Amino acid sequence: MAPDPPDSPETPVRRRRISGPVLLRVALAVAGGVLIYLSFPPRPLWFLAPIGFALLAYVLYGRRARAGFGYGLLFGLGFMVPLLRWTGEFVGLVAWLPLAFACALMISIGTTAMAFTSRLPAWPLWAAFLWAADEALREVFPFGGFTWGKVAFGQPEGWFLPLAAVGGAPLVSFAVVLTGFGLFWLTKNWKLGLPLLVVPLVAGFGVPVGVDASAGTVTVAAIQGNVPRAGLDFNAQRRAVLDNHVKKTIELAADVAAGKAKQPDVVIWPENSSDIDPFRNADAKAAIDAAANAIKAPVAVGAVVVDRSDGLPRNQVVLWEPGKGATDTYTKRKLQPFGETMPMRSFFRLFSSDVDRAGVFQPGSDPEGFRMGPAQVALDTCYEVAFDSVVRDSVTAGATIIAIPTNNATFGRTEMTYQQLSMSRVRAVEHGRAVVVAATSGVSAIVQPDGSVTQKTGLFTPDALVATLPLRSQTTLATWLGAWPGWVLTAAGLVALALGFTRRRKDSNGAAA
CATH class of the missing domain: 3.60.110.10 (Carbon-nitrogen hydrolase)
Known part of the structure; x- marks a missing residue:
């Protein structure tokens, strides 16, 4: 018997359903972003940040780059929408939501790269480098950069703060992200995950912070x-x-x-x-x-x-x-x-005279x-x-x-x-x-x-x-x-991308053979 034509009433309609695991990852991506927001002042909940990044790591690991982009955008919105609420206090949504979306979009660039490189050995380390590179990008682009939401700025109360005296805000952000990704990695390889979790978490205790009045x-x-x-x-x-x-x-x-x-x-x-x-x-x-x-x-x-x-x-x-x-x-x-x-005043005036x-x-x-x-x-x-x-x-x-x-x-x-x-x-x-x-x-x-x-x-x-x-x-x-810690972390993130492309090419060649 010949199959029914595509427009036949007897042809079953196939609907693409979102699977349960995808919905779970969507929820965890948003929840991870919200946890990062909750770690910021005025709440002294700095320890929520590594947990938020552990959720992000779970969502990104083993995913394709485009999935990393989507989940990263959701993570960024969960983080930036509540964090930047103050921008709309007197001008409303026209400033707040577009800015939050733009910041989330910048975050998704980094998470795309993290997903792409997630098959590399010692992935949490490479992922933390990529986050540092993404923060460096956000410091200069667009419109001269917008650094609100730098992870280090949520850590004035925590164990990571002394690291600022060694490598500035970039090192603090790197340590927080690495701790979170190391926490996730415990479920994959505890021998590697444990030092990735513990070392950045306790490293600050070994950093002396001077308070003496050396100049009066x-x-x-x-x-x-x-x-x-x-x-x-x-x-x-x-x-x-x-x-x-x-x-x-x-x-x-x-x-x-x-x-x-x-x-x-x-x-x-x-x-x-x-x-x-x-x-x-x-x-x-x-x-x-x-x-x-x-x-x-x-x-x-x-x-x-x-x-x-x-x-x-x-x-x-x-x-x-x-x-x-x-x-x-x-x-x-x-x-x-x-x-x-x-x-771009004339362009933005098309949308609102508030410019x-x-x-x-x-x-x-x-x-x-x-x-x-x-x-x-x-x-x-x-x-x-x-x-x-x-x-x-x-x-x-x-x-x-x-x-x-x-x-x-x-x-x-x-x-x-x-x-x-x-x-x-x-x-x-x-x-x-x-x-x-x-x-x-x-x-x-x-x-x-x-x-x-x-x-x-x-x-x-x-x-x-x-x-x-x-x-x-x-x-x-x-x-x-000076800027060297940020540059080194950014360069390591670019190395991670290069390794990701190399591994992908080898996998493609192996499959072809």
């Missing part, structure tokens, strides 16, 4: 003046923001005179504490003069300044000295795309900070703290302490400020420097060279933190090595 001490005040209300319109209240910081500084001066607080050598104001250009507005200049003269110490003032050469704005920190006024400036070098700048809220700020190029009293102060403004090279350059310029002036008011009470503070803690250990975080609306904090937080403020409350901190001139191994 400095008493620092971080001023949090607060903003009248949260939201994108806070800049419309520029004078109120400036007045808040002037007021809080003068109040601190009164406390010093009354013996209630120690006289600071250095005062750090936040980014955007004066969005009124003090070089063009006499009233702003007079207000800052009054604050500096009252506190009797140099003040680093975060200001928006219009450059006379081109009429375009700069995000600057201005060194304001009592009796002298402005004596030096630092211009923010790493600008935030879609905020301070707008790449015109983004500024036309111009970047600086000089990493040197300020000499303030006994301290050489590195200045890494807000977004800059997320980039390895930017912070490293400011430290190698001679800094004995790091200041992070930041403005998080536009992100309300979201987790953004805690995520950024964790970056500052990693940088403290990475470069062996105390870090002073001064935020307009919180969280401001005092971070010791070992990454511990000894003081911090609440959100949306005026406050002043005063602390005597160690000045340090030693160079950590991470600072001395």
Whole structure:
């Protein structure tokens, strides 16, 4: 009997069903990403990150490259969608979800390579190299890079943190991922899986983290003046923001005179504490003069300044000295795309007119900070703290302490400020420097060279933190090595890909024979 034609009613319809194992892997991929998110501050659940990567390893092992892409995209969405929720606090989904998807897509590039190489011997090691290479790519692409979600930034509380003093943030990320993949490998080869799990997990205990005051001490005040209300319109209240910081500084001066607080050598104001250009507005200049003269110490003032050469704005920190006024400036070098700048503005305007809220700020190029009293102060403004090279350059310029002036008011009470503070803690250990975080609306904090937080403020409350901190001139191994750890890890990831192609060619030739 002849078979029924394809369109015959008697022909059974074959539906492609998603198998149970595939659904399980889908669920585990998303769950793994969520666990990475949950390991990030403000939760001190750093140990969830290796478990999340163990789930990712289970999902990727033995899969084809295209499956690695799909599962990696799901893993990335489980991680990035909740992590970046703060980006949509006042502008909605138009910023949040596209950014989260773009970050997840970048992660899926790495997971594609991990799946492709999963038949290599000692695969967890190669997979960790590939993750490091993927993070290196995300630091530069697209639009100059977006490093939020670097695994190291979720580890300010954990056992891995001391490794930052050896190989910086790249080594911390590598160790976390290797631990997770080693945990999975215990089910395949416990003799190899056990050292892959244990060695990176405990290696940090053998790394000394210096906290001594080798270059003296400095008493620092971080001023949090607060903003009248949260939201994108806070800049419309520029004078109120400036007045808040002037007021809080003068109040601190009164406390010093009354013996209630120690006289600071250095005062750090936040980014955007004066969005009124003090070089063009006499009233702003007079207000800052009054604050500096009252506190009797140099003040680093975060200001928006219009450059006379081109009429375009700069995000600057201005060194304001009592009796002298402005004596030096630092211009923010790493600008935030879609905020301070707008790449491809005309293209993105087709989708939303909100792109015109983004500024036309111009970047600086000089990493040197300020000499303030006994301290050489590195200045890494807000977004800059997320980039390895930017912070490293400011430290190698001679800094004995790091200041992070930041403005998080536009992100309300979201987790953004805690995520950024964790970056500052990693940088403290990475470069062996105390870090002073001064935020307009919180969280401001005092971070010791070992990454511990000894003081911090609440959100949306005026406050002043005063602390005597160690000045340090030693160079950590991470600072001395610079970008080399990241380059070596990235190169090893590329070697993994090359080995994967070689193995695939051999397998194909063997099958043909």
